[in-house]
């Protein structure tokens with residue numbers, strides 16, 4: 002297959018190198034803002050790639066919504082397969098891009114968009130074809146996992162660790178997306194939409210990040226044998242989905258608590274196969290590029306338009322229902338309450354008006 006590669010940043014560079022080892026894949030053209038001196042055709046606009054009948058597959062690694070959306074949509078309309086690591090654009094235009102791929106008889110894949118190097122979305126696609134997935138959840142952001150696990154294991158400040166995560170190439174261009182939970186929420190949307198054949202939108206999922214967390218919060222958890230993680234969860238109910246992204250306290254003995262550094266740990270629950278968990282590098286150039294490559298190889302071996310091609314249902318997010326255990330921290334005081342997610346999130350909104358640095362956390366195992 003002949004590839005038109007868009008972008009030559011951390012992931013683009015690693016993907017280009019990986020392609021050189023694959024006899025079935027050739028990067029014919031590279032869209033780049035500045036010359037790279039590579040033995041492929043380097044172009045500074047998308048048109049030559051779109052109009053080249055020899056390019057079968059466009060790999061979008063420039064990130065952001067625009068012009069990535071225009072390039073992806075235009076490539077699909079030109080009947081070229083598309084692989085992207087860009088969860089923001091696939092989330093924002095999920096229905097439209099999935100439909101465009103099907104209508105034009107080409108494939109769209111974004112496995113690197115959730116879970117970095119873990120074959121998470123591709124596994125959800127496979128499992129959803131033969132079983133009924135009832136929930137997806139986990140640690141889906143490498144930057145916040147790095148910050149929280151390093152805050153737990155050594156005496157370093159939040160600001161210092163965020164800078165380190167940026168230097169290590171884990172963080173998004175705007176790290177607000179990482180620390181406020183928006184990146185994890187996009188990955189949850191992709192996971193849940195694929196798992197439940199749903200059409201959930203980002204803005205429908207309540208999201209609390211880690212930017213309010215303090216050294217005192219870390220110490221409070223440690224004294225109780227608990228460990229902080231940023232967890233994203235979506236559970237299918239009759240006609241709706243419970244979903245939220247929130248700081249979460251796991252007992253120190255659990256696999257989640259022991260998943261440190263930039264690792265991701267994601268799990269799905271299905272009716273017949275039960276719980277399956279996937280652990281691995283959730284961010285970074287090589288792992289992410291490896292999943293991009295895996296998508297290209299799947300397409301070159303002949304794949305369906307989207308992961309499962311099942312009809313999509315417009316399920317709404319409804320956080321009422323089952324009561325769960327929550328921790329509120331306001332003005333340095335910690336309170337544990339049993340409420341539905343909807344009640345806890347509403348109460349947190351009210352608490353935050355008085356104390357803008359207040360924190361809400363989910364306790365999946367209750368208070369030990």
Ligand code: HSE
Pocket residue numbers: 114116117141142143144145171172173179184283284285
């Ligand atoms: N900023 C993301 C993370 C990169 O930290 O997980 C991988 O999607």
